[in-house]
Amino acid sequence: MSISTDDFQTVQKFLLENSGISLAAGKEYLVEGRLQSLVYSEKFDDIHALVVKLRGDREGDLGKKVVEALTTNETSFFRDKHPFETLKTAVIPDLFNKPELGKRITIWSAASSSGQEPYSLAMLLADSFAWATDWQIKIVASDISEEMLTKCRSGLYSQFEISRGLPAHYLPRFLQRTGSQWQMKEEIRERIDFRYLNLYEDWVGLPRVDIIFMRNVLIYFEADTKKTILEKILKVLRPGGYLFLGSGEAPVGLENRFQPADFSTSACFKLAPAP
Numbered sequence: 001m002s003i004s005t006d007d008f009q010t011v012q013k014f015l016l017e018n019s020g021i022s023l024a025a026g027k028e029y030l031v032e033g034r035l036q037s038l039v040y041s042e043k044f045d046d047i048h049a050l051v052v053k054l055r056g057d058r059e060g061d062l063g064k065k066v067v068e069a070l071t072t073n074e075t076s077f078f079r080d081k082h083p084f085e086t087l088k089t090a091v092i093p094d095l096f097n098k099p100e101l102g103k104r105i106t107i108w109s110a111a112s113s114s115g116q117e118p119y120s121l122a123m124l125l126a127d128s129f130a131w132a133t134d135w136q137i138k139i140v141a142s143d144i145s146e147e148m149l150t151k152c153r154s155g156l157y158s159q160f161e162i163s164r165g166l167p168a169h170y171l172p173r174f175l176q177r178t179g180s181q182w183q184m185k186e187e188i189r190e191r192i193d194f195r196y197l198n199l200y201e202d203w204v205g206l207p208r209v210d211i212i213f214m215r216n217v218l219i220y221f222e223a224d225t226k227k228t229i230l231e232k233i234l235k236v237l238r239p240g241g242y243l244f245l246g247s248g249e250a251p252v253g254l255e256n257r258f259q260p261a262d263f264s265t266s267a268c269f270k271l272a273p274a275p
């Protein structure tokens with residue numbers, strides 16, 4: 001079933017206006033493939049019928065499902081390793097030296113997908129900083145996909161997902177068998193506040209944070225959207241806070257504020273004071 005140019009452009013525009021995600025021309029095959037299961041589950045005759053409904057019902061549930069179907073959710077535990085090492089050996093120790101934080105640190109995983117990133121953070125904190133009992137370290141994790149957030153909250157992972165990056169000794173320590181799956185133990189799940197947040201809209205209710213993991217999501221946005229999001233970060237990240245981007249991503253246009261953290265082999269940037 002192939003998508004017409006007109007229908008592709010409708011989906012392209014809808015996605016851009018509702019999530020900031022930019023779909024280049026030539027991605028028709030991707031839209032076709034990803035909307036296919038929605039065509040079946042929502043009982044449309046074909047993609048065209050789905051797009052016709054979308055045109056007339058932009059605010060409804062179908063729109064959310066279309067956005068969800070078109071997001072890329074690739075992730076894994078301790079993805080890229082280095083950022084987590086940098087967090088453990090340099091970033092948290094640096095923040096522990098700041099009396100002005102009042103022994104509170106908030107970490108935001110800003111596009112948490114199915115949860116492996118925030119759970120990696122929670123397990124790392126439980127493993128390496130259990131001694132810091134006088135510090136309160138909170139993790140907020142958000143995503144645009146309710147489907148992903150439901151999975152995040154369940155803390156359930158398949159053997160395949162576990163095999164992608166979870167250190168072997170963490171398995172018995174932080175997860176338990178639940179049927180054919182593994183589930184994050186309550187003590188880890190309760191460390192994370194999962195919530196819906198569309199990076200392209202207002203960041204309502206987000207607290208000030210000290211560390212942001214915003215990895216492998218800016219790549220889906222156009223240059224001006226990336227810059228707008230980086231400017232919004234300036235308002236939520238505390239002075240001297242840290243921003244982790246995906247490897248190969250950079251704070252283009254705001255390099256004067258997000259300066260490479262010199263102890264880091266990761267895409268880790270420290271927020272510099274306004275000039």
Ligand SMILES: C[S@@+](CC[C@H](N)C(=O)[O-])C[C@H]1O[C@@H](n2cnc3c(N)ncnc32)[C@H](O)[C@@H]1O
Binds near residue numbers: 074112117215216
């Ligand atoms: C490739 S995953 C990255 C997951 C994780 N940060 C990592 O690096 O492994 C990208 C995630 O960004 C989310 N996303 C895309 N557009 C978004 C938006 N406008 N607001 C919030 N999340 C968005 C998707 O739903 C998806 O879960």
